[in-house]
Amino acid sequence: xxxxxxxxxxxxxxxxxxxxxxxxxxxxxxxxxxxxxxxxxxxxxxxxxxxxxxxxxxxxxxxxxxxxxxxxxxxxxxxxxxxxxxxxxxxxxxxxxxxxxxxxxxxxxxxxxxxxxxxxxxxxxxxxxxxxxxxxxxxxxxxxxxxxxxxxxxxxxxxxxxxxxxxxxxxxxxxxxxxxxxxxxxxxxxxxxxxxxxxxxxxxxxxxxxxxxxxxxxxxxxxxxxxxxxxxxxxxxxxxxxxxxxxxxxxxxxxxxxxxxxxxxxxxxxxxxxxxxxxxxxxxxxxxxxxxxxxxxxxxxxxxxxxxxxxxxxxxxxxxxxxxxxxxxxxxxxxxxxxxxxxxxxxxxxxxxxxxxxxxxxxxxxxxxxxxxxxx
Ligand SMILES: *Cc1c(COP(=O)(O)O)cnc(C)c1O
Numbered sequence: 416x417x418x419x420x421x422x423x424x425x426x427x428x429x430x431x432x433x434x435x436x437x438x439x440x441x442x443x444x445x446x447x448x449x450x451x452x453x454x455x456x457x458x459x460x461x462x463x464x465x466x467x468x469x470x471x472x473x474x475x476x477x478x479x480x481x482x483x484x485x486x487x488x489x490x491x492x493x494x495x496x497x498x499x500x501x502x503x504x505x506x507x508x509x510x511x512x513x514x515x516x517x518x519x520x521x522x523x524x525x526x527x528x529x530x531x532x533x534x535x536x537x538x539x540x541x542x543x544x545x546x547x548x549x550x551x552x553x554x555x556x557x558x559x560x561x562x563x564x565x566x567x568x569x570x571x572x573x574x575x576x577x578x579x580x581x582x583x584x585x586x587x588x589x590x591x592x593x594x595x596x597x598x599x600x601x602x603x604x605x606x607x608x609x610x611x612x613x614x615x616x617x618x619x620x621x622x623x624x625x626x627x628x629x630x631x632x633x634x635x636x637x638x639x640x641x642x643x644x645x646x647x648x649x650x651x652x653x654x655x656x657x658x659x660x661x662x663x664x665x666x667x668x669x670x671x672x673x674x675x676x677x678x679x680x681x682x683x684x685x686x687x688x689x690x691x692x693x694x695x696x697x698x699x700x701x702x703x704x705x706x707x708x709x710x711x712x713x714x715x716x717x718x719x720x721x722x723x724x725x726x727x728x729x730x731x732x733x734x735x736x737x738x739x740x741x742x743x744x745x746x747x748x749x750x751x752x753x754x755x756x757x758x759x760x761x762x763x764x765x766x767x768x769x770x771x772x773x774x775x776x777x778x779x780x781x782x783x784x785x786x787x788x789x790x791x
Pocket of ligand 1: 460462463481504505590592593594628629630631667668669670671
């Protein structure tokens, strides 16, 4: 929560939940990444928060962009990025979209299998490709599945195929899992990357780039290590696995770039019990899983919640959204402690919500509009 956001919310007249993002915090985060990893290029993961104000700020600061679709590529271009600063990082792309990206000037693509390599070779001849490998995601609060990436042992075949088809097989990428709280997680992944580099070298393919992915955490209820700590751990891991021949590196922070820059203001719609004798109350807000808080799925991300009654005695609450969908319950397995004095109409502040919120909001489920956003 920053003074600028507090002041903005004091003056806001409209009804309904909203996300307010302080762009000064995004700027500080970008500079912290640039300082912690001085030899690494930053490719902001656009999906975390694609607001034009955010993209324009980062483009002006010199950031590059990791885009997952043609629309995200167009948004980055509209914000002032040039095509040579954009990576098409999704491993699942229609060949038509690869052709559109190529026409827009994009020359860097992610692949994780032979079929995807063949699409790129046809639709983006001569482009640079990197192969994404799977990571175990141990230590991540929002672990990624096996959906993107191949087993490291398969990567040399994928890259060799790219090389044979006239593409530039440039490197390897991985993602250690989002909200990765362990800075050592990159070490394990880099051991696998180095093995892919060696195997490709033996096949006469000279890889030059490691895409270190995202995973940098934002602070929710628990403290997280600083970006500087991550930078040092990653640098040590690069030294350990590559010695004096450290390759070019890029990072793709999403959550770590913008999570802590945003606050959602929400309102308590109802406080009730299911039985007079229950200890746990149900607190229904005007925002839930369908309004932008999708990352509460499986109670994975626990956001800090501030109330106007902080300091009063606490009692456990189930926290749910306003829709009639029974899945729209955010914290139940592990109830959330909120002040006993909490009342209908109270405004709550849900912190750390700058990433993966606004674009997750449904269009009009139950008639609720998408989350309003302000980037100030
Ligand atoms: C989502 C994503 C990121 C960003 O991840 P964070 O954990 O938010 O930093 C980076 N790279 C790729 C390929 C992604 O899909």
